[in-house]
Amino acid sequence: MTTTCKETCEPAETVMAEASPRIERPVYEPAADVIEKPDAIHVLLDLLGVDQKGLDVTVEENVLRVHGTSAIAQDKPESPIHREFETCDYERSFRVATDIDAGRISASIKNGLLRLVLPKKEKEKPQKISVRTE
Amino acid sequence: MIWPVVRASWSADPMQEFNRLYGDMDRLFGNRSERLTFPRINVWSNQDETVVSAELPGVDPKDIKLTVKDNDLTIEGERTSEPLAESDIQVRRERPTGRFIRNLRLPFEVEADKIVARYEHGLLKVRLPRREATKPRKIEVAVG
Numbered sequence: 001m002t003t004t005c006k007e008t009c010e011p012a013e014t015v016m017a018e019a020s021p022r023i024e025r026p027v028y029e030p031a032a033d034v035i036e037k038p039d040a041i042h043v044l045l046d047l048l049g050v051d052q053k054g055l056d057v058t059v060e061e062n063v064l065r066v067h068g069t070s071a072i073a074q075d076k077p078e079s080p081i082h083r084e085f086e087t088c089d090y091e092r093s094f095r096v097a098t099d100i101d102a103g104r105i106s107a108s109i110k111n112g113l114l115r116l117v118l119p120k121k122e123k124e125k126p127q128k129i130s131v132r133t134e
Numbered sequence: 135m136i137w138p139v140v141r142a143s144w145s146a147d148p149m150q151e152f153n154r155l156y157g158d159m160d161r162l163f164g165n166r167s168e169r170l171t172f173p174r175i176n177v178w179s180n181q182d183e184t185v186v187s188a189e190l191p192g193v194d195p196k197d198i199k200l201t202v203k204d205n206d207l208t209i210e211g212e213r214t215s216e217p218l219a220e221s222d223i224q225v226r227r228e229r230p231t232g233r234f235i236r237n238l239r240l241p242f243e244v245e246a247d248k249i250v251a252r253y254e255h256g257l258l259k260v261r262l263p264r265r266e267a268t269k270p271r272k273i274e275v276a277v278g
Contacts, residue, residue, distance in 0.1 A: 031228040031229045031230075032229070033224070033228065033229050034225040035216060035218065036222065036225050037219070037222050038221050042216075044216065044229060047256075048189050048255065048256040049257055050255060051255055072257055081241070082238075083176050083177075084171065084174035084175055085175075085189055111190075111193065111194065111195070112190075112191030112255045112256020113191050113192030113256065
């Protein structure tokens with residue numbers, strides 16, 4: 001049994017090591033607020049410790065993907081007496097149902113809060129249709 | 135008559151089953167109990183100082199109030215929610231907002247005027263040096 005496990009695990013470990021040469025840190029889904037405005041969708045994400053350099057936002061086939069690498073160094077002081085959180089990286093994807101203008105997406109990060117503004121494509125804006133009576 | 139052996143695995147510790155149940159609940163609900171605490175804090179301490187860090191993303195540092203009395207530290211403030219116009223639709227709301235307060239007892243009295251608090255990328259870090267008078271002292275034993 002042990003040999004079988006070793007055989008299956010080893011190649012996977014090699015792949016993992018190649019894919020992430022950085023120090024291993026847990027990756028969590030950040031909490032998000034999503035607000036749909038008439039002309040844009042606003043996404044707010046709690047990305048503690050992430051600055052502009054550590055942020056990666058992509059949109060591909062209507063999937064918005066956010067990856068944040070924390071700039072905070074892992075604390076290793078001598079005696080922790082109480083622990084509720086750990087330094088981590090963040091990753092989260094959203095499927096965007098509305099047609100958005102990917103070229104005009106703006107992202108700003110301040111105090112560990114990321115704000116994404118996804119402008120809707122022109123045709124998606126509600127148009128008022130006037131009804132004529134004859 | 136044959137009795138089914140159901141209690142054979144029970145240990146002498148009556149809390150074990152409860153702890154196991156809590157563990158199952160946490161796995162089932164994704165450890166929600168932790169998420170309800172805001173902000174989450176870490177505390178370290180050695181002979182000379184205590185360091186407290188708190189997760190406060192999206193909070194204006196001006197809205198954070200720190201108070202120390204003897205060996206009690208209080209972190210309080212407010213995380214404001216996003217103002218919504220009438221035409222806006224809140225599709226998802228996971229980020230906790232509103233007033234928060236956390237109180238903790240430090241392992242020793244601290245020098246209130248030497249406390250250093252820094253806020254960076256949403257993380258608050260407070261260094262609280264121990265009061266000189268409360269530090270342990272080595273006493274020389276004289277012979278004679």
